[in-house]
Amino acid sequence: MKKYIAEINVMPLKNLLDPQGKAVFHSMQKIGFDEVSSVRIGKHITMEIEAESKEKAMERVNEACNKILANPVMEGYDYTVREAEN
Numbered sequence: 001m002k003k004y005i006a007e008i009n010v011m012p013l014k015n016l017l018d019p020q021g022k023a024v025f026h027s028m029q030k031i032g033f034d035e036v037s038s039v040r041i042g043k044h045i046t047m048e049i050e051a052e053s054k055e056k057a058m059e060r061v062n063e064a065c066n067k068i069l070a071n072p073v074m075e076g077y078d079y080t081v082r083e084a085e086n
Contacts, residue, residue, distance in 0.1 A: 001050045003084040004057040010070045010077045011042035045069060048084065057081050 012018045018040050025039040047064070051057035058081050070077040 001052060002057075004049050004051060004054060004081050005084050006045075006047040006049060006057065006061040006079055006081045008045040008047065008061065008065060008069060008077060008079040009042060010045065010065070010075050011040060012074060013076055014040075016074055042075070049081075054081055054083065 012021075021038075021040040024041060025036065028036050028039065047061065049057050049060055051060060058079075061079055061081055065077045065079065066072065
């Protein structure tokens with residue numbers, strides 16, 4: 001078994017309202033960040049996982065995202081998996 005590191009980004013779907021992102025956007029506008037045109041806020045998850053191969057690790061990460069880390073009705077996700085350094 002090898003150890004892998006998964007970097008997962010979960011974001012609200014683009015067609016859904018993101019109240020937290022909207023609030024941060026308005027605050028940024030008020031303090032002079034006029035060049036900012038949009039803010040969306042999600043979550044970043046780092047996970048260590050042991051698996052026989054990178055492909056098996058990716059399968060398990062995808063399963064974790066679908067079952068617990070993301071709500072597929074409201075959120076999308078992407079991830080990368082790399083071998084952990086010793």
